[in-house]
Amino acid sequence: MVNEKQFIEILKSKGLKITNQRLLILEVLANANGKHYSTEEIYDLVKLTYPEIGLATVYRTIQLLLDLEIIDKINFDDGFVRYELSEQLENNSSKHQHHHLICKACGQVFSFKEDLLELLEEKIKKEMGFQISNHEVKFYGFCKSCQEKNGGVSVEKRQ
Amino acid sequence: MVNEKQFIEILKSKGLKITNQRLLILEVLANANGKHYSTEEIYDLVKLTYPEIGLATVYRTIQLLLDLEIIDKINFDDGFVRYELSEQLENNSSKHQHHHLICKACGQVFSFKEDLLELLEEKIKKEMGFQISNHEVKFYGFCKSCQEKNGGVSVEKRQ
DNA sequence: TTTGGTGCAAAATTTTTGCAGGCTA
DNA sequence: TAGCCTGCAAAAATTTTGCACCAAA
Numbered sequence: 001m002v003n004e005k006q007f008i009e010i011l012k013s014k015g016l017k018i019t020n021q022r023l024l025i026l027e028v029l030a031n032a033n034g035k036h037y038s039t040e041e042i043y044d045l046v047k048l049t050y051p052e053i054g055l056a057t058v059y060r061t062i063q064l065l066l067d068l069e070i071i072d073k074i075n076f077d078d079g080f081v082r083y084e085l086s087e088q089l090e091n092n093s094s095k096h097q098h099h100h101l102i103c104k105a106c107g108q109v110f111s112f113k114e115d116l117l118e119l120l121e122e123k124i125k126k127e128m129g130f131q132i133s134n135h136e137v138k139f140y141g142f143c144k145s146c147q148e149k150n151g152g153v154s155v156e157k158r159q
Numbered sequence: 160m161v162n163e164k165q166f167i168e169i170l171k172s173k174g175l176k177i178t179n180q181r182l183l184i185l186e187v188l189a190n191a192n193g194k195h196y197s198t199e200e201i202y203d204l205v206k207l208t209y210p211e212i213g214l215a216t217v218y219r220t221i222q223l224l225l226d227l228e229i230i231d232k233i234n235f236d237d238g239f240v241r242y243e244l245s246e247q248l249e250n251n252s253s254k255h256q257h258h259h260l261i262c263k264a265c266g267q268v269f270s271f272k273e274d275l276l277e278l279l280e281e282k283i284k285k286e287m288g289f290q291i292s293n294h295e296v297k298f299y300g301f302c303k304s305c306q307e308k309n310g311g312v313s314v315e316k317r318q
Numbered sequence: 319t320t321t322g323g324t325g326c327a328a329a330a331t332t333t334t335t336g337c338a339g340g341c342t343a
Numbered sequence: 344t345a346g347c348c349t350g351c352a353a354a355a356a357t358t359t360t361g362c363a364c365c366a367a368a
Contacts, residue, residue: 017342017347039333054350059333075234079331079358099279101289112283120258120275121298128271129303130260136297139280144288176322176367198358213325218358238333238356 001085002070003030010068024050025061029071029085034111038080074136076102076109099137105146112139160244161229162189169227183209184220188230188244193270197239233295235261235268258296264305271298 002010007026011018028037028045037045043058062083065071071083087097101110121132161169166185170177187196187204196204202217221242224230230242246256260269280291 015347019342019348021349052350056334056351057349060348073236075236077232077234081332101283101287101291103289104292110287110289112287112289114279114282116279116282117275120273123273123275124260124271124298128260128269129306130262130269130271130298130300131302131306132260132298132300133263134299136299138295139283139289139291140293140295141289141291147288147290174322178323178367180324211325215326215359216324219323240357 001030001087002026007070010070014068016064020050021046021053021057022061022064024053025058026065026070029065029083032084036074036076036082036084036109038082040080042083072136074100076100076138078107099139101139101141101143103143103146104140105142105149108143110143160189160246161185166229169229173227175223179209180205180212180216181220181223183212184217185224185229188224188242191243195233195235195241195243195268197241199239201242231295233259235259235297237266258298260298260300260302262302262305263299264301264308267302269302 004023004026007023008018011022024046025042028042039055039058039062042062043053043055046053046058062071065083066073069086072086074082074084076082097115098111098113101112102108103110117135117137121135124130124132163182163185166182167177170181183205184201187201198214198217198221201221202212202214205212205217221230224242225232228245231245233241233243235241256274257270257272260271261267262269276294276296280294283289283291
């Protein structure tokens, strides 16, 4: 999880410039606290403190953060592409920290910290020779509160 | 995996009409054979045998197939939303058949049939009360042939 | 015949790009 | 100062919608 100081170092080391826009976008994502923002949401949040920012800059900065592997792209199939700070550690090796639980009734997204995929990854490596560097796991279902609300019969709100 | 006969029965039972367009779109997906088509690709393929079809019909039929849980939506983050026939069985209970391996060098998508997620799903159920009905697992990395091509040093082509 | 489904075109969304000017290093 | 970066607006790409007509039941 990259902080501002590290981010500045990364930019410097690549010969990239340190701008308010870049720092503010990273800050929004760093303070997301479990939320997953879309480009538009990031744009709106940055505008609160820096109204002159353009949406194109947000798109360009997000692409930059993706290229630098500082953030990850996630798609919850709600029509928006969302982003979150990558959990990748400086020493690399383990990028496997959490999975997403998506409630089909209320649309809420929960994070679950745990990695139990080593077995599966080993099997894939052995059987297919595929070298895994990262994974994305999404579980669709019904959250506790939606199950209780409907007495066990949960109704889908979205596909 | 739904075949044409079953599809017709499902449509009938819901009071929906059986049209050439619907049958042809299902046929394209049923013959995809491991490939994952985007809306545009489905449109182009159906046009070969039914040139008068409109793109809007493809979008509407795909939404219908999603609602009926005959197909699943997949996003490989290449800018296109893709679809594949759902593996869901008639008797329900198990929808957990395969995962996707996405090569970051050549972009190819491989499928891996295996489910070793029961342990993780049980844990999630127990700890969070979240009732899982389906999951989507994507592994990013480098396929065997790309590893060999580059002598073990694989170069990313895309994020 | 009735109703749902389709094709077309327009509209709405989301994302990318070109360019002149501004800011970081 | 040089060149990267930004904002704006236009363009491109993807998806949805309205409507008149057509076709399945």
